[in-house]
Amino acid sequence: MKTLFLSSKQVKRLLTMKDTLKAVETAFRHAGMGTVEMPCKVYLFFPKHNGDIRVMPSYIPPLNISGVKVVNVHPDNPKKGMLSVMATFILIDPRTGFQQAIMDATWITMMRTGAAAGVATKYLARKNANVLSLVGTGAQANTQLEAMMIVRKIKKVKLFDARKKRAEEFVGRYQKKYRAAQFRIARSLEECLADADIVCTMTPVRKPIVKAKWIKPGCHINAIGADAPGKEELEPAILKKAKIVIDDWAQASHSGEINVPLSKGIIKRRNIRAEIGKVVAGLKPGRTNDADITVFDSTGLGLQDLTTAHLVYKLARKKKVGRWLEII
Numbered sequence: 001m002k003t004l005f006l007s008s009k010q011v012k013r014l015l016t017m018k019d020t021l022k023a024v025e026t027a028f029r030h031a032g033m034g035t036v037e038m039p040c041k042v043y044l045f046f047p048k049h050n051g052d053i054r055v056m057p058s059y060i061p062p063l064n065i066s067g068v069k070v071v072n073v074h075p076d077n078p079k080k081g082m083l084s085v086m087a088t089f090i091l092i093d094p095r096t097g098f099q100q101a102i103m104d105a106t107w108i109t110m111m112r113t114g115a116a117a118g119v120a121t122k123y124l125a126r127k128n129a130n131v132l133s134l135v136g137t138g139a140q141a142n143t144q145l146e147a148m149m150i151v152r153k154i155k156k157v158k159l160f161d162a163r164k165k166r167a168e169e170f171v172g173r174y175q176k177k178y179r180a181a182q183f184r185i186a187r188s189l190e191e192c193l194a195d196a197d198i199v200c201t202m203t204p205v206r207k208p209i210v211k212a213k214w215i216k217p218g219c220h221i222n223a224i225g226a227d228a229p230g231k232e233e234l235e236p237a238i239l240k241k242a243k244i245v246i247d248d249w250a251q252a253s254h255s256g257e258i259n260v261p262l263s264k265g266i267i268k269r270r271n272i273r274a275e276i277g278k279v280v281a282g283l284k285p286g287r288t289n290d291a292d293i294t295v296f297d298s299t300g301l302g303l304q305d306l307t308t309a310h311l312v313y314k315l316a317r318k319k320k321v322g323r324w325l326e327i328i
């Protein structure tokens with residue numbers, strides 16, 4: 001039997017943000033209904049290299065799909081001309097355990113991370129939210145922008161990155177594509193957040209950089225950067241007054257935006273409003289008031305990768321993309 005191999009370029013050609021948003025929403029809905037199996041990510045740390053790898057298996061019985069992603073995070077990689085986050089996905093047929101496909105999941109990781117924030121924004125941001133602030137304009141920022149542009153009518157995009165050149169390159173990439181929106185590089189983080197309706201934070205910082213006094217009522221925040229123990233981007237005072245929606249309790253409490261404030265006792269489990277799957281499945285409320293500050297704590301679920309990788313596999317077969325190789 002043969003396994004389908006797909007390169008990063010091939011995956012990139014097959015996957016659109018619109019389709020990824022649907023795939024991730026499906027993953028969240030199944031998680032909310034409890035029709036999934038997904039153990040916590042397993043981490044292996046390389047402290048002397050300032051990096052780690054994570055192994056993420058998952059299974060959705062009603063869809064008959066399963067698989068595992070292996071992904072790294074090495075924040076110093078851009079200095080070496082490499083991506084901070086790189087990944088491989090193995091799609092496994094649950095009926096036999098056979099490896100149906102082995103594909104690059106670097107692009108899938110970026111797309112499903114953007115789509116997770118997109119789905120959260122669709123359910124949690126105010127309907128008329130139109131000012132987007134991007135904090136950190138590295139690799140993840142690209143797909144955050146793509147997703148936000150689909151789920152809300154964004155008129156203004158404000159950006160801030162510790163390395164201004166990265167923000168300039170980002171604007172260069174997107175200003176033409178999204179002509180209707182006005183792009184502005186902020187001189188400070190405070191300026192970037194000043195009138196934001198939606199904020200996406202995507203930095204690897206370990207000390208909060210977003211201050212509570214800069215966040216206006218009604219704002220929705222996608223906290224993306226904190227995805228390992230000890231990482232946090234938001235001042236805990238934001239979480240104390242916000243309606244917090246997480247992607248998964250086990251993961252978020254261990255390694256999401258809430259992990260540090262929880263471990264210090266600043267917030268408690270009862271302060272978490274819901275897991276996003278429960279909101280998507282209509283089992284718990286999200287935003288209930290235009291003045292609510294909502295925070296989506298994203299750690300990234302194996303299920304998001306699974307539904308997205310399965311979609312890629314189906315598209316690749318339909319469009320005859322990739323190489324079939326016998327590895328077993």
Ligand SMILES: NC(=O)c1ccc[n+]([C@@H]2O[C@H](COP(=O)([O-])OP(=O)(O)OC[C@H]3O[C@@H](n4cnc5c(N)ncnc54)[C@H](O)[C@@H]3O)[C@@H](O)[C@H]2O)c1
Nearest residue numbers: 084136138139140161162163202203204224225298299300
């Ligand atoms: N939640 C998820 O599902 C998920 C998925 C992938 C990556 N991540 C995390 O998201 C973060 C970003 O990942 P990436 O791949 O975009 O990394 P990246 O290295 O490509 O980009 C990070 C950007 O943040 C900027 N930055 C760093 N410190 C800053 C500060 N104090 N203020 C403003 N900007 C600052 C850097 O200059 C860089 O441009 C990482 O922490 C990564 O682990 C989360």
